[in-house]
Amino acid sequence: MDPSIRFSTKKHRTQREKRKMNITSSITNxxxxxxxxxxxxxxxxxxxxxxxxxxxDRLSDLPEPIIHHVMSFLPTKSVTRFSALSRRxxxxxxxxxxxxxxxxxxSSFLLAASKQTFLDFGVASVQRRRRRRLxxxxxxxxxxxxxxxxRCGDEENDDVGEIVSFALEERVKQLTLxxxxxxxxxxVEPPVLPEAVFSSKSIKTMELYGLKLRSSSDEGLILxxxxxxxxxxxxxxxxxxxxxxxxxxxxxVSCGKLKTLRFENCRGIQRIQVxxxxxxxxxxxxxxxxxRSHDYHCEIDxxxxxxxxxxxxxxxxxxxxxxxxxxxxxxVSLESLKLxxxxxxxxxxxxxxxxxxxxxxxxxxxxxxxxxxxxxLEFFRYSTVSSGIISDSRVISNSRKFDIRGCVFxxxxxxxxxxxxxxxxxxxxxxxxxFQFLENLCLKNCNLLEKVGFCTDHLKSMKLVNCQNLxxxxxxxxxxxxFTYRGHVLLSPIVVTSLILDAELSLTNSGxxxxxxxxxxxxxxxxxxHCKTLTLDCHKDDEALIFPxxxxxxxxxxxxxxxxxxxxxxxxxxxxxxEVVDSLLWLAPRLKTLSIITSESKPxxxxxxYYKPTSFKSEEDQGxxxxxxxxxxxLLKCWRHFLTRVEMDTxxxxxxxxxxxxxxxxxxxxxxxxAQDQLP
Amino acid sequence: MSSxxxxxxxxxxxxxxxxxxxxxxxxxxxxxxxxxxxxxVEEEGSEDLICLPNVNGKFLGMVLEWCxxxxxxxxxxxxxxxxxxxxxxxxxxxxxxxxxxxxxxMAADYLSGTELVxxxxxxxxxxxxxxxxxxxxxxxxxxxxxxxxxxxxIRKKNSWAFE
Numbered sequence: 084m085d086p087s088i089r090f091s092t093k094k095h096r097t098q099r100e101k102r103k104m105n106i107t108s109s110i111t112n113x114x115x116x117x118x119x120x121x122x123x124x125x126x127x128x129x130x131x132x133x134x135x136x137x138x139x140d141r142l143s144d145l146p147e148p149i150i151h152h153v154m155s156f157l158p159t160k161s162v163t164r165f166s167a168l169s170r171r172x173x174x175x176x177x178x179x180x181x182x183x184x185x186x187x188x189x190s191s192f193l194l195a196a197s198k199q200t201f202l203d204f205g206v207a208s209v210q211r212r213r214r215r216r217l218x219x220x221x222x223x224x225x226x227x228x229x230x231x232x233x234r235c236g237d238e239e240n241d242d243v244g245e246i247v248s249f250a251l252e253e254r255v256k257q258l259t260l261x262x263x264x265x266x267x268x269x270x271v272e273p274p275v276l277p278e279a280v281f282s283s284k285s286i287k288t289m290e291l292y293g294l295k296l297r298s299s300s301d302e303g304l305i306l307x308x309x310x311x312x313x314x315x316x317x318x319x320x321x322x323x324x325x326x327x328x329x330x331x332x333x334x335x336v337s338c339g340k341l342k343t344l345r346f347e348n349c350r351g352i353q354r355i356q357v358x359x360x361x362x363x364x365x366x367x368x369x370x371x372x373x374x375r376s377h378d379y380h381c382e383i384d385x386x387x388x389x390x391x392x393x394x395x396x397x398x399x400x401x402x403x404x405x406x407x408x409x410x411x412x413x414x415v416s417l418e419s420l421k422l423x424x425x426x427x428x429x430x431x432x433x434x435x436x437x438x439x440x441x442x443x444x445x446x447x448x449x450x451x452x453x454x455x456x457x458x459x460l461e462f463f464r465y466s467t468v469s470s471g472i473i474s475d476s477r478v479i480s481n482s483r484k485f486d487i488r489g490c491v492f493x494x495x496x497x498x499x500x501x502x503x504x505x506x507x508x509x510x511x512x513x514x515x516x517x518f519q520f521l522e523n524l525c526l527k528n529c530n531l532l533e534k535v536g537f538c539t540d541h542l543k544s545m546k547l548v549n550c551q552n553l554x555x556x557x558x559x560x561x562x563x564x565x566f567t568y569r570g571h572v573l574l575s576p577i578v579v580t581s582l583i584l585d586a587e588l589s590l591t592n593s594g595x596x597x598x599x600x601x602x603x604x605x606x607x608x609x610x611x612x613h614c615k616t617l618t619l620d621c622h623k624d625d626e627a628l629i630f631p632x633x634x635x636x637x638x639x640x641x642x643x644x645x646x647x648x649x650x651x652x653x654x655x656x657x658x659x660x661x662e663v664v665d666s667l668l669w670l671a672p673r674l675k676t677l678s679i680i681t682s683e684s685k686p687x688x689x690x691x692x693y694y695k696p697t698s699f700k701s702e703e704d705q706g707x708x709x710x711x712x713x714x715x716x717x718l719l720k721c722w723r724h725f726l727t728r729v730e731m732d733t734x735x736x737x738x739x740x741x742x743x744x745x746x747x748x749x750x751x752x753x754x755x756x757x758a759q760d761q762l763p
Numbered sequence: 764m765s766s767x768x769x770x771x772x773x774x775x776x777x778x779x780x781x782x783x784x785x786x787x788x789x790x791x792x793x794x795x796x797x798x799x800x801x802x803x804v805e806e807e808g809s810e811d812l813i814c815l816p817n818v819n820g821k822f823l824g825m826v827l828e829w830c831x832x833x834x835x836x837x838x839x840x841x842x843x844x845x846x847x848x849x850x851x852x853x854x855x856x857x858x859x860x861x862x863x864x865x866x867x868x869m870a871a872d873y874l875s876g877t878e879l880v881x882x883x884x885x886x887x888x889x890x891x892x893x894x895x896x897x898x899x900x901x902x903x904x905x906x907x908x909x910x911x912x913x914x915x916x917i918r919k920k921n922s923w924a925f926e
Binding site for chain 1: 861862864865868869872880881884885887888889891892893894895896899900903904905906907908909914917918920921923924925
């Protein structure tokens, strides 16, 4: 429940004051002062007669505001049952300041009888409250009405009108009206919202969904002027075109205390103006306009919103670059700017928004030029759908310019489908100039990149995803914890200098299985020998991991230092587990753990390997091993010389016997299936 | 809770004296989780002994136990602690008998322990949710004091709620 709603009537409050005075005065006077409540005499703490009254009805003993508080956690059905419990609780029900007509309630009506009964219930509740109003002076805190009233909209009915006028008379503080239809198909006329709502003197928070908004004048103006309003959401509402029709519908919001204003998937609104200019500075802190229909034309005037901190637009057609420079660039308090699929905008220039922390530009396909200077910018994302998926109506300009160098404290940078070059990366990401404090970097579908190379001190996480023309990577980042690579197998070295690194390699386009494939894979993974954990996903089945013996003989094990290896398989099948384990232990001969998981990260099998602490097995052992392994001439000895024991956790059925004899034959090591069996 | 952090120091101790004379020594940061105490500390400042003649020692102790848990966990608040708090709260209200629940709720309300009132009222609500009128009456030992025929009339008005 909303913590802002407290259940204390004035009566209760004065009692509290009184009790408080008791507290303070009792510093000198320790005598007990019993206090009186409306209905019962009681006293906090057990007294002598408490034991006799173990059968007392403790619920009815509670003061009414607390009973209301209890009721606020309950669905309307349970709340209504209070009316038949006792006179005391029925009275509490009558004065309950929250009316909640939810869809659950409506459906229980629809099951039992007709929709009309539900409305009757609404009207009856309204009348009940009206009668009580004469004797109580508490305002309606919250009124929530959720019913698909649009369905019976063929004849004129004013159910919404009646319910709303009641809520307004009761000086409601939180109003929710949700009349969205239950099923989307079929032509459903939404009910008309009474205009009086928009001039309410009591409402603080309002959510309107699935209603028709009528303009109050011929010019198509909808004026919202609620002096106490702080949060307003208008969702899935439509407008009634004005009779003269020549002018467009304008929503003008002029509420002195407004903090948050949201429009979601509305239709028919062509212009939004926040405040009329008479007030120098509106209190609005957050504005969002989200449209479902593509390239929605709506003129938004935020010029007096000097306190605006957050601005979000989605699927809005932005009239011109002048709109941006005249409106958004002038919002000096702006901290977060999010534009998604907004067409029309060619140039973003932000030079005086020094409070800007977050800038998120997604699929604004007409953007050509971005220039941002903000010392506080921490997050910058630019994304665009990759050129392959673009429909012909969206012609992507190639001359995009990214100038965000002035944002020296940038921590998160994500460029998706951006036309940045090797030089751009080198100039912007380095320890001397550019983003010295960068912690997270993601470069995805940046197809101009060929050689990515930089040095930076603070980088913690780096992602390189599907940059198609990438040839080489050389990164020096001593604090890098996670390096993620997704794409084809690079032929030239990929150098990531960091001693605390976990690497995730996802090789999407590694070619057909064959000698060339295994050579490339071996070379590619060898650059990650120094990682703590290496996760390898070849997007293939287990056979792609079985290095043929002729390759093994010709090549050196690439991952001699690696301790933890995770293998992702495309399918949850491990038909040739012995061969896979054999091959992976050639790949990384000193593994401590080997996990084989599916691409959904579901574990299939986990091995733990235990080795002899000292360098060599005894001479006669070695003689035995020689015959089986390839390392007799090498200084680096393979796992067969050291392995003593293997533990295995399986999540699927495997041929355990074959594995057991494999480890026994190769290293005289024992295999146990559960970790519990063999713990020292 | 209002921002009293400027005047409060974590080390200051307050003495709270319950109706039965039992006293509790608690850190100010703990006691000010209660709105009433917080107001008094802000208004009167220097007084270290606070008498609470309407709260019995047993229940004051329980309220303060709750405050302590939440004051401690608030200092280094993160999501993990949130979970811990929730779990702890659940345990706290799990086996309360109605008498204790009632007295705790009255004490929490009297001391303006807003979050604790939320927790306890929600507990009461959970004892009502989904129950029929008869079941609610049985749970709380509520005696129907309607005039003959009156209850039937009420039920008829909103028959949908009484199925």
